[in-house]
Amino acid sequence: MSEGIENKKVPREPLFSKKNKKLVTEPLADNNPVTIQVLGICSALAITVQVEQGVVMGGAVLFVLVLGNLIISLLRNLIPSRIRIIVQLVVVAALVIIVNEVLKAFLPDVSEKLSVFVGLIITNCIIMGRFEAFAMANKPWPSIMDGIGNGLGYAGLLILVAVFRELFGSGSLYGVKLLGSNIPGEEWGLYTMGYVNNNMMILPPMALIIVGIIIWVQRSRNKSLIEEH
């Protein structure tokens, strides 16, 4: 079988062809998994109080998505279509267990804060969505690229939301006090002038509103994304 293909001398697609590059760059903005495809909202909202959690969660999803896409793509001709959902769930669950054990061992504090949301990567719609829409129908290499693109698009949005929430909610970024300190007795920075943190930002509803505003900005810059109700 392989000889036949070689004899025809089909020009091999270069690893970083335009098409493959597009698979990575498109989900970063114009086809963002969260704001355009509306996938994986749950975790995007719940764990964006601090940038650190956002980075860890984004990394975890990127890892699961890339490896999962690769595995599903390799198995795509072996999986009977009737039970494909269960097969996909088992692949994701196995990868998520690895992530969870690694986080518990090396980043115990972050793992504590993420609590059930690491487990919920299993039902993160981005992962199942990309398996169904891409990995089941494409070769391994493009699937990896697609996984990287969507994983980065997801992580990017997570970090963007987390930057707003941490900066205005706690006055810090990645745990570094940027705006000064408000510990009574040793205030410095903006807090000496009467600045107060916006506690609303830490509460869950503001995550929704920030994502809503990001969608607003994105769609007013790119009119083709506007929905007809």
Added chain:
Amino acid sequence: METTLDIFIKAIFSENMIFAYFLGMCSYLAVSKTVKTAVGLGAAVIFVLVVTVPVNYLLENYLLKEGALEWLNPAWVDIDLSFLSFIMFIAVVASIVQLVEMLVEKFAPALYGALGIFLPLIAVNCSILGGALFMQDRQYSTIGDATAFSLGSGIGWFIAIVAIAAIREKIRYSNVPAPLRGLGITFIITGLMGMAFMSFSGIKYADDTKKKAKVNVADPNTNSSITVDPGNTLNAAVGNTNIINKED
């Protein structure tokens, strides 16, 4: 201890799956265009949560938890299988959803007509797995509490999706700025509804007042040796100062 009723009410309002934890947001946003479909999906979520959480509770307590295997063989008391819980829970959820779908199709065709297309969707709804993981995290003491939690969470999810669907049906006639149409405005409305639901967190549950009583007693500023019985919620509600004034 929290009573079963507390757990139930808490799960509906102050710990609402959508507004406090954002679980099941994907289907919440995708299937909330009309009230009719929202009711169907909401009912299916209640149903599946009430079935799967108790099953996962048994699994957790008799198979996965550290020492859970003791009932089989006392020598296995040190075995901790909890790292397997993700894969077990999701397998249980997926297979129960499949089973429920087949049973409902066979024995209740009318219900199947109403829920049918939503049941497969639910296997990958975060709120179902989330329910199981929260149950594991909070370690409910009895299966009754776990069931009350799952029923409450399901009802909370149902209320949330039906409410947003009703709002979205009406907002179609409003003049929303074009870039916000559809997804954007739905996010913002959900945020506002979440703020409204946060006011439920002011409800005092029995366990909260007890905690307060203990805190008041331990307050170092009072310099008094009064001990308030933690069960005496009236004293706790009246507060520490009144009691001290009486003594003075």
